[in-house]
Structure formats: C-alpha cells, structure tokens
Amino acid sequence: MAKQVDISSTPIGHEPEPSRAWAADLSSPSLAEQLWGACWQEGFPLTLSTGVSARRADYLLVRDFLAKHFNEIFFVNPDALPKFKSSRSAARDLFYQQVSDHFAFYSGDELVGVLTGNAVDWSTYYVRTIALLPQAQGRGIQREVFQHLVSLLAPAGVERIEIEVLPGNVKQMRALGKMHFQVIGTKLSERWGALVQLAKFLSPESERAFADQYCLGLSQSNINQRGERRNI
Numbered sequence: 001m002a003k004q005v006d007i008s009s010t011p012i013g014h015e016p017e018p019s020r021a022w023a024a025d026l027s028s029p030s031l032a033e034q035l036w037g038a039c040w041q042e043g044f045p046l047t048l049s050t051g052v053s054a055r056r057a058d059y060l061l062v063r064d065f066l067a068k069h070f071n072e073i074f075f076v077n078p079d080a081l082p083k084f085k086s087s088r089s090a091a092r093d094l095f096y097q098q099v100s101d102h103f104a105f106y107s108g109d110e111l112v113g114v115l116t117g118n119a120v121d122w123s124t125y126y127v128r129t130i131a132l133l134p135q136a137q138g139r140g141i142q143r144e145v146f147q148h149l150v151s152l153l154a155p156a157g158v159e160r161i162e163i164e165v166l167p168g169n170v171k172q173m174r175a176l177g178k179m180h181f182q183v184i185g186t187k188l189s190e191r192w193g194a195l196v197q198l199a200k201f202l203s204p205e206s207e208r209a210f211a212d213q214y215c216l217g218l219s220q221s222n223i224n225q226r227g228e229r230r231n232i
C-alpha cells in the first residue's frame, strides 16, 4: 500500500456538510474581489465543454479534498518531501478563508478537482493550487478554466497570472507552455523543494516588455504572428 503523505497542514477529518459542498461563503469578499470587482460572481458557476461544472467553493471543502486525495493526484514520493512542515496557524486559516479564492470542479455530483488562488498585488493573480483526480485529468479542465480566468481578470486590469510547478511535473510544464506561460524564475522552498515559477502575461505590453528584456524579443505571440505555430 502506498505510504500516506503526512500533509499535517491540511489534516483529514473535517468532513464538510453536504450543503457546504455547493455553497461558497460569499460573506467576506476575497482580496481579488476587493481589488478587481465582482468578477467571480459574474464568472461562476461555469459549465465546461465536457459538462464539468466549475463552482466557487469554500476553503474547508478544498482543504479536505486535498488532504484526502493528495497521494493519488500528485504521485510524489513521500520520502522525498522536505521534512519541514509549517504548523497550522490561525493566520494561515484566515489567509485561506479571507484572502484566497477557491473553486471546485464537479462531474455530475462528484467533486473531481479544486483550484485555489489569490491576488498577490494590484496586477498579479497567483494560482496556488490546481489539482484534479486522475480520471478528470487530460480532459481540458485546466485549459478551459484558465481561459475563463483570463477572460475575467484581463478586463479588470490584471497583467499576469503566476503559478509555481515542480520541475519534474512535465505534464503541467507542457500544459502551461501551450497556454503561453513563460518561465520567470526558480525558487527553493523549505516546504516544497525546487519550484519553477511561470507567468502568463495578460496584456500585450507586459508580454512584449518581458520578451524584449529577457527573451531577445521572442514570445509566443510573436511566433504566432509569424504563423510558425498554431495559436492555442
């Protein structure tokens, strides 16, 4: 039997009440909502082309889903995880409850995945977690949801969506590359080891500035304009 990863920061045991699974706590707007208006209320629920429904969710639902399915979703080697574990704190819960946005993906009534993100500053949105059950992977959920996020955030003035990925997560690196995410850095973390940082630039000006400063002018948009690659 696979060794269970101890993600003590997301303990199992708090079973969400059924009604909570469908209802987001909208009483306190997240930081993104405060900064960029009511884009979440207008944008969700969203029905994807496969029939999967993307809904706003509350933190406890996402936390419990990740605690329950972490091993089968991430396939990491528990022995290779950094030994350091940050302790659960009231500040952490408050951050997730009041600053972050949580979304849940349903295939019929079955919860098949979650996404958590938050505003980093006035023009940057950070996708902190996206995790789909194996049977829900490879069906375009992430691509459609990210396209939707772009369509909501770009008009609100957000200039970039950032995400961090384990360098060995080839599937995700490839998926993000196809969506024109660019590598903007690497990071060493006591919690997760090495991470590649990527950004998708939402304004042509931001993308051009990055391409000119760091990529000799080379960007996906430029390549697509020259017709050498398919626009995705």
Ligand SMILES: CC(C)(COP(=O)(O)OP(=O)(O)OC[C@H]1O[C@@H](n2cnc3c(N)ncnc32)[C@H](O)[C@@H]1OP(=O)(O)O)[C@@H](O)C(=O)NCCC(=O)NCCS
Pocket: 073, 074, 129, 130, 131, 132, 133, 136, 137, 138, 139, 140, 141, 142, 143, 144, 163, 164, 165, 166, 169, 171, 172, 174, 175, 178
């Ligand atoms: C990574 C993940 C979020 C991607 O979401 P997804 O909905 O499965 O991705 P999509 O179906 O939108 O696929 C987009 C691209 O991903 C790649 N991809 C998807 N499934 C793949 C597979 N089984 N093998 C290789 N590449 C795959 C492909 O490049 C695909 O593009 P294509 O449709 O043109 O072939 C999801 O697979 C997942 O939850 N994985 C486990 C957890 C994880 O790694 N989270 C990300 C942490 S940053």
